[in-house]
Amino acid sequence: MSLGGIRAPPGHWPIPQSVEVINWQGRDALGFHWPFWGIGTQLTVGRRGMLRDFLRIVDSITARDFASRWGPLGLCRHGVPQIPMDFDTLCSMSEKCIYRQCPLIKAARQKETIDVELVNPWVHLAAGASAILQVAAALHRDRQPDAKDWAKLPFLDAYPSENFQGIERQRFFLGLAIHTWLDLGRISLDFSWSSPKASLRVLPRSLFGALGLELALVAAKTEGVAYCCGCGMAYTPERQPRAGEEHFCHDCGRGVALKRAQARWREKRKLKPSGKPKRRGLR
Numbered sequence: 001m002s003l004g005g006i007r008a009p010p011g012h013w014p015i016p017q018s019v020e021v022i023n024w025q026g027r028d029a030l031g032f033h034w035p036f037w038g039i040g041t042q043l044t045v046g047r048r049g050m051l052r053d054f055l056r057i058v059d060s061i062t063a064r065d066f067a068s069r070w071g072p073l074g075l076c077r078h079g080v081p082q083i084p085m086d087f088d089t090l091c092s093m094s095e096k097c098i099y100r101q102c103p104l105i106k107a108a109r110q111k112e113t114i115d116v117e118l119v120n121p122w123v124h125l126a127a128g129a130s131a132i133l134q135v136a137a138a139l140h141r142d143r144q145p146d147a148k149d150w151a152k153l154p155f156l157d158a159y160p161s162e163n164f165q166g167i168e169r170q171r172f173f174l175g176l177a178i179h180t181w182l183d184l185g186r187i188s189l190d191f192s193w194s195s196p197k198a199s200l201r202v203l204p205r206s207l208f209g210a211l212g213l214e215l216a217l218v219a220a221k222t223e224g225v226a227y228c229c230g231c232g233m234a235y236t237p238e239r240q241p242r243a244g245e246e247h248f249c250h251d252c253g254r255g256v257a258l259k260r261a262q263a264r265w266r267e268k269r270k271l272k273p274s275g276k277p278k279r280r281g282l283r
Contacts (some may be wrong), residue, residue: 011190011203013074019067021060021119024105028060028119032072050207051214055133057126060119072117073208077105079121081184081208128154129215132177136219139171155180178216185209192251199251230256 016032023029050070057063067073074081105116131152135145150164155177164170190203204210230252248256 011201011205013071013207015069015071016067016115019064021064022116024116024118029105029116030060030064030067030072030119030122032067032115032117034115051129051211051218054126054211055130057122059123063119063122066122071207072115073122073125074206075117075121075208077118079118079124081206125154127152128177129211132174132215132219135170135174139167139174140221142167145170153177174219178212178219181212182209182216185212187213194251195253199249201249201251228252230260 014034017035018033020031020033021028022031053066053070057066105118106114131149132154134149135153138145138149144167150170153174156173159173164173185208186205187209188203188205190201192199192201202213204213228249228251229246230248246257246260248254
């Protein structure tokens with residue numbers, strides 16, 4: 001993933017140096033400032049709490065706070081992520097983005113060129129993510145979803161409302177909305193065999209993709225995927241980790257677990273009084 005001219009390895013994306021709310025052609029927008037030549041740029045991966053924070057976005061301030069912690073979504077002016085898309089995906093989009101890779105907005109500000117993303121698509125996607133979870137919860141109980149929630153579902157504007165009648169069809173179109181989010185986010189599988197045991201990991205290529213992956217897991221009530229406490233990547237554990245228990249993917253494995261345990265042990269030793277009791281001499 002490349003944002004701010006910074007190349008990040010698969011499954012990672014860069015965090016900007018700072019984020020500000022600006023006015024871009026009369027509309028609220030987020031301005032992303034990046035370190036000079038990308039030096040010292042912090043990279044991050046999808047972690048727990050990310051989707052919860054995303055659902056709280058309702059205006060420019062909450063969008064700025066989210067972006068400062070988790071990074072940019074990488075949206076063009078039409079609200080489409082800056083990732084090459086399949087022709088079928090482009091045809092299903094209701095936005096007028098006709099390019100395979102519509103460029104991010106750039107703005108000159110104080111002798112600096114910054115990346116700009118409009119706030120409205122962020123608010124729209126956050127409301128759509130919340131609607132996906134509400135609709136999925138209703139359909140899991142075989143109940144009719146609330147009409148207001150259904151109206152907020154993303155990526156379904158091109159379909160007439162009469163297509164959404166009946167729970168079975170609603171399940172199909174909810175799945176289509178989630179599938180489109182995952183497709184735009186370019187979710188991929190990473191197979192590795194760097195240890196005696198091979199591993200298969202789900203690898204989002206961007207923050208947008210990581211949000212879609214977590215949305216899909218929650219909507220499907222899937223408990224078979226966990227986030228590694230070592231590298232932060234999603235993986236399929238052999239058993240579901242207990243609450244409060246550290247767990248690691250096959251790549252990190254026992255080696256990282258031992259290193260973290262040793263680090264905790266050293267930290268505890270630092271907290272203990274350094275003085276040792278003197279031994280009494282023999283009389």
